[in-house]
Amino acid sequence: MRKLFAILLTLCMVFSFVSFASAEDVTITFAFWDNNQEPGMTAIAEAYMAAHPDVKVEVQVTPWNEYWTKLEASAMGGSMPDVFWMHSNQFFKYVTANTLLPMDFEYDYSPYPAGVTALYTYNDVHYAVPKDYDTIALVYNKEIFDNAGVKYPDDTWTWDTLLETAKKLTDADKGIYGFGAPNDRQSGYLNLIYQNEGFAFENGKSGYDQPATQEAIQWWVDLQKVHGVSPSQESFVDMGVDDQMQAGKLAMCFTGSWMMSSYTNNELFADKFDLAVLPQGKTRASIYNGLGYAGAASTKYPEVVKDFIRFCGSEEANKLQAEKKAAIPAYAGTEHYFTDNFTAINIACYPEMIAYGVQYPFSPNKSLWESQEEELMNEVYAGSKTVQEACNELHGIITEIEGT
Amino acid sequence: MTVSAKTAAPRLGRRERYDPKVVTAAFILIAPTIIGLLVLNIYPFFDTIRRSLYKTQGLGPEVYVGLKNFEKLFTDDMIGHATINTLLYMVLTVPVGVLLSLIFASLLNSKIRGRDIYRGIYFLPMVVAPAAVAMVWRWIYNAENGILNIALGALGIRGPSWLADPNTALIACAIIGIWSAVGYDLVLILAGLQSISKSYYEAAEIDGASGIQTFFHITIPMVSPTLFFVILMRAMSSLKQFDTIYLLINTRNPAYKNATVLMTLFYREAFEKFNKGYGSAIVLYTFVIIAIFTAIQFISEKKLVHYD
Numbered sequence: 001m002r003k004l005f006a007i008l009l010t011l012c013m014v015f016s017f018v019s020f021a022s023a024e025d026v027t028i029t030f031a032f033w034d035n036n037q038e039p040g041m042t043a044i045a046e047a048y049m050a051a052h053p054d055v056k057v058e059v060q061v062t063p064w065n066e067y068w069t070k071l072e073a074s075a076m077g078g079s080m081p082d083v084f085w086m087h088s089n090q091f092f093k094y095v096t097a098n099t100l101l102p103m104d105f106e107y108d109y110s111p112y113p114a115g116v117t118a119l120y121t122y123n124d125v126h127y128a129v130p131k132d133y134d135t136i137a138l139v140y141n142k143e144i145f146d147n148a149g150v151k152y153p154d155d156t157w158t159w160d161t162l163l164e165t166a167k168k169l170t171d172a173d174k175g176i177y178g179f180g181a182p183n184d185r186q187s188g189y190l191n192l193i194y195q196n197e198g199f200a201f202e203n204g205k206s207g208y209d210q211p212a213t214q215e216a217i218q219w220w221v222d223l224q225k226v227h228g229v230s231p232s233q234e235s236f237v238d239m240g241v242d243d244q245m246q247a248g249k250l251a252m253c254f255t256g257s258w259m260m261s262s263y264t265n266n267e268l269f270a271d272k273f274d275l276a277v278l279p280q281g282k283t284r285a286s287i288y289n290g291l292g293y294a295g296a297a298s299t300k301y302p303e304v305v306k307d308f309i310r311f312c313g314s315e316e317a318n319k320l321q322a323e324k325k326a327a328i329p330a331y332a333g334t335e336h337y338f339t340d341n342f343t344a345i346n347i348a349c350y351p352e353m354i355a356y357g358v359q360y361p362f363s364p365n366k367s368l369w370e371s372q373e374e375e376l377m378n379e380v381y382a383g384s385k386t387v388q389e390a391c392n393e394l395h396g397i398i399t400e401i402e403g404t
Numbered sequence: 405m406t407v408s409a410k411t412a413a414p415r416l417g418r419r420e421r422y423d424p425k426v427v428t429a430a431f432i433l434i435a436p437t438i439i440g441l442l443v444l445n446i447y448p449f450f451d452t453i454r455r456s457l458y459k460t461q462g463l464g465p466e467v468y469v470g471l472k473n474f475e476k477l478f479t480d481d482m483i484g485h486a487t488i489n490t491l492l493y494m495v496l497t498v499p500v501g502v503l504l505s506l507i508f509a510s511l512l513n514s515k516i517r518g519r520d521i522y523r524g525i526y527f528l529p530m531v532v533a534p535a536a537v538a539m540v541w542r543w544i545y546n547a548e549n550g551i552l553n554i555a556l557g558a559l560g561i562r563g564p565s566w567l568a569d570p571n572t573a574l575i576a577c578a579i580i581g582i583w584s585a586v587g588y589d590l591v592l593i594l595a596g597l598q599s600i601s602k603s604y605y606e607a608a609e610i611d612g613a614s615g616i617q618t619f620f621h622i623t624i625p626m627v628s629p630t631l632f633f634v635i636l637m638r639a640m641s642s643l644k645q646f647d648t649i650y651l652l653i654n655t656r657n658p659a660y661k662n663a664t665v666l667m668t669l670f671y672r673e674a675f676e677k678f679n680k681g682y683g684s685a686i687v688l689y690t691f692v693i694i695a696i697f698t699a700i701q702f703i704s705e706k707k708l709v710h711y712d
Contacts, residue, residue, distance in 0.1 A: 075463055093678065097463030175548070183656050233658050234568035238546045367677050374655040382570070382658055 026304050027056040031081035033067040036261055040326030044317045048308055055304055057083075075099045080296035082305050083312075086128045087291060088119050092364035094294075100127040101295035105306055107313075111332040115359025116290030128292030129313035132327035134257040135286045135353045136187050138162075138276045144169055144176060144251040153252065157279035159195075159219065162252070166229035169251040180241040180253035181223040181230035183377045185370075186287055186360055187241075187254045192216035194358045195281030201361035206398035208391040216281070218387045221380055233381045245273070254278065257328055257350040264342060277349045286353035289360035290330055365401050372397055456684035466681070473685035482661075482669055483686070487693070489574055490665040494642040494697075496578035497585070502635055504582065505589035510623065512590070513597045523594070527587040534584075538651035541580050542567065567652055573659035580648050585641075589634045596630030597623065625710040632709045636701050643694050646671065666690045 032041055038061050045057035060081060062070055068090060074080045080099065094100050103126040109117045112130040120128035140153055148169055153162075166178025182188060185200075193200050196219075198212030207213050224230040231244065242259055244250050246269045255263075264270050278286050293312045295305040311317055318329035322337035328351055329338060335351035376390040385393075456473055458466040477483055508526060512519055529537065544552050545566035553563035566576040600623065608618045624631075646667035653663045655672070666686060674683025 072463065093463055099463060232565075233656075234565035235547065237568035237657050237659075238542070238548070238550075238565065368679070371655045371672065371676065375660060378656070378658050378660060 025054050025056055026301050027058060028082035028299070028301060028304055028308060029058045029060055030308075031060040031062060031067070031071070031084040033062055033064045033085065034326075035061055035063070037321070037324070037326040040321035040324035043320040043324055044312055047316065047320060048311050051311075052307075055308070057308065075296075078298045080298055082299045082301065083293060083295050083308055085131065085291050086120060086294040088289060088360065088362050089367060091120055091127070091292075091294075092122075095122045095127050096364075099297050101297045101299060101302055101305060103127060103129060103295075103306065103309065105310070107310065111315075112313075112330045113288060113290060113354055113357065113359075115288065115357070116292065116330060119290065119359065119362060120292040120294070128294040129309050130330035131291040131293050131312070132321070132330050133288050133290035133354065133357075134328060135288045135350050135357055136191055136254050136256050136278060137286070137349050137353065138252060138278055139245060139255045139263070139273055140252045140276065141245065141248060141250065141273055143248070143272050152274065153276040153279070155277050157276070159192075159279055159281050162279045163223070163227060163229065166223070166252065167227060170229045172228070175249060176251065177231050177249065178229040178251045179223055180236075180244055180250040181220055182236040182241045183233055183374060183381060184241070185373065186289070187256050189217050189220040190287050190361070191254065191278055191285060192220055192281060194285035194287070195278070195283055197282050199361075201363055201366075201398065204363070204402055206395045206402070208395040208398065214388055214391045217391060221387055225381070233378070248272075257347075260342065260347060260350075261325065264345075271344065273345070275346045275349050277353055284353075284356045285358045286356070287360050288354060288357035291327075363398075363402055368401050369394070369398050452684045452687055455681055456688050458681045460678065460680040469681070473682045474689075476682060477685050477689055482664070483666075483689070485661050486664050486666045486669045489663060490643055490645070490667075490690075490693075492574060493578055493581070493645055493665060494639055496575065497581045497642045498635060498638050501582040501585050501638060502589060502631065505586050505593050505634065506627075506631070508586065509590045509593040509597055510619070512594055523591065526590050529584045529586075530588045534647035535651060537580065537584060538648050541576075541648070542652060545576055568658050570659040570662040573653060573657070573663035577645075577649050577652060577663060580652075581642065581645060584648075585638060589638065592634055593627060593630055596627040600626040628709045629711055632701070632705055636698065639697055639701065640694055643690065643697065666693075 030041065030045060038059070042059055045059050049055060049057055071080065071084065071090075071094075075094065075097065086094070086100075107126070107129070109126070109130075113133050116130040116133055117126070120126065120130070138153055138157075142152065145152055150165060150168055153165070162179065169178040170176065190200055193207075193213050193216040196212045196216040198210045198214075198216055199207035200213065201207060224232065231249070235244070239247065239249075241250070241253050242255055242262065245253050245255070246263065246266050248269075263273060278284070293309045295302070295309055299305045313331070315331050315334060318331035318334040319337050321327065322329040322334055323341075325338065325341045327338070328335055335348075339347045339351065373394055376385065376394050379385040380387055380390045455466070457468060457470060459469045459472070460466050512522055512526075516522075544550050547553055547563065547565035547568070550563075550566070552566065556563040564572050566572050604622050604626070605618060608622055613621070644667055645665055649663060649665055650668045650671060653660060653668070657663070667690065670683050670686040670690070673679045673686060
């Protein structure tokens with residue numbers, strides 16, 4: 001017993017010595033929320049440390065919800081992590097409180113999707129370097145198509161082809177629907193709005209009063225309410241659209257690239273589905289959104305942080321995160337390192353759509369009206385408001401909140 | 405522990421002054437609780453009052469807006485819906501829940517075999533984390549594959565989409581609330597029942613009282629202090645209901661308006677819309693409602709509760 005105690009004590013002393021020694025080097029913390037991406041982020045940190053032996057990068061993973069609570073508390077207390085992921089929903093709050101480190105160095109932003117770069121720019125100053133992006137694609141169940149002898153979706157599809165095929169594949173007796181159309185913005189009707197040459201929110205203005213916008217939302221709602229090719233909104237409460245897809249209850253639905261690890265890890269479903277680009281309306285469009293690497297204004301080592309973020313945005317770091325299946329890398333030309341991980345499916349359609357992608361509408365006060373939009377859409381589905389009424393009301397709400 | 409508390413404490417006469425050493429020691433001993441209360445309960449309470457007069461914008465400075473948040477409170481449709489739903493939730497859960505607890509406690513108070521096992525089983529829902537409870541009930545209520553609708557289907561009834569149907573969502577949540585609380589209330593009431601002296605029942609038996617007469621004239625009055633406590637606590641916690649409803653009903657749910665309660669509304673305002681000032685106003689409004697109900701209960705206590 002006494003011996004064990006002595007050993008422990010010695011170990012403690014050794015460790016305190018070690019940590020004392022490394023205190024002379026620079027240690028920066030690197031925080032993010034996605035557990036699935038830890039291998040990718042660790043690889044980047046290790047590559048950086050190999051090139052800079054005097055710097056230690058500490059990786060911290062915190063689940064999404066706690067991440068923002070923690071970041072908010074640490075921002076108020078002045079103890080933010082040095083480098084961290086930033087999301088479009090939260091960016092404005094942090095940048096207006098002067099908690100983000102300006103990326104005031106010369107940097108070439110041309111390899112990144114313009115929308116993602118713009119997302120993290122405030123008063124013409126960059127506050128984050130783009131990390132990755134996601135787009136929305138059409139996912140379909142090959143088995144249901146084969147059984148009905150219907151041709152798989154391809155890039156010639158339009159809204160009409162989608163509706164006709166969905167009608168053919170709907171078999172209410174078996175509980176199979178041709179298409180899943182939930183009350184969803186990003187993986188739902190926002191795509192249609194832009195395909196119909198409407199807009200939801202641009203340059204500080206709501207587009208919900210536009211006929212093209214309302215027409216697109218109407219078309220999405222009608223999939224369920226008029227044509228009956230989509231299950232009811234009640235059913236999406238019990239089982240989300242991707243769960244219904246994976247349970248074989250849907251022939252088609254829209255889904256984001258971030259869902260691919262869930263789809264490919266589902267052993268019962270992995271070989272039954274494939275992907276296609278979104279069908280086109282008046283034009284082509286797919287909503288994209290992206291994350292960025294940001295730094296803390298309160299960091300003790302601003303130069304090291306900036307240098308590390310430069311590295312995170314480099315082609316090499318993008319290759320590293322993509323190889324670990326983290327996400328579609330933001331750096332143009334490195335997408336194939338991501339898509340090469342998934343050979344059985346046409347995952348290349350996700351990066352392909354960035355060519356005509358539309359940045360997920362963003363505004364500083366989005367969190368104030370986004371849930372109202374969902375509530376108004378509920379009333380449309382419940383039949384107590386028409387699409388036009390709900391859209392006009394939403395237009396009024398957004399205009400009042402955004403003050404334009 | 406060789407020195408007993410009795411011998412360590414100095415004997416004090418009625419008007420004697422307290423020994424400062426003892427007072428200091430006492431304060432040191434209660435300090436952890438008092439500090440905890442001050443930091444975690446009392447300070448936040450007053451801070452909430454202050455915040456309700458401000459508009460919060462992200463991490464930026466708060467702006468004083470006077471009573472604007474309260475003005476908004478009385479014009480906000482959702483507050484009206486949430487208030488009605490909260491009161492309805494209380495009406496749905498408290499009477500049924502307490503009645504069930506009383507019935508089960510009375511049954512367990514009789515000499516039946518395996519009483520402790522039953523008590524353990526009834527208490528189990530209390531031990532399970534609310535998130536896990538919500539997950540399990542989500543499956544039970546699933547419209548197509550849920551056990552509830554399968555059972556109803558076997559009887560030839562087509563069950564609704566429990567959590568998504570505006571007519572059933574709040575009832576479905578209330579059932580979970582009752583189910584989770586019965587075990588705890590039952591243990592409290594059972595303790596109350598067991599403290600009733602046997603002699604009352606013996607006297608009633610000699611006088612030829614029936615079982616039902618005994619229940620209403622002896623058991624109920626004697627257990628009424630415990631019942632009062634249980635009803636009070638249950639009413640308060642039902643007005644503060646948050647976790648299961650928050651986990652089961654989101655804004656995309658077609659039944660959102662019919663099943664959102666004050667606390668879930670507060671959370672969405674304060675932590676999802678980052679509108680902490682308005683959130684604080686909602687909390688104070690809920691506080692007033694709870695205070696009113698508690699006052700009503702304390703007034704009725706004098707008439708209905710029997711202390712011997």
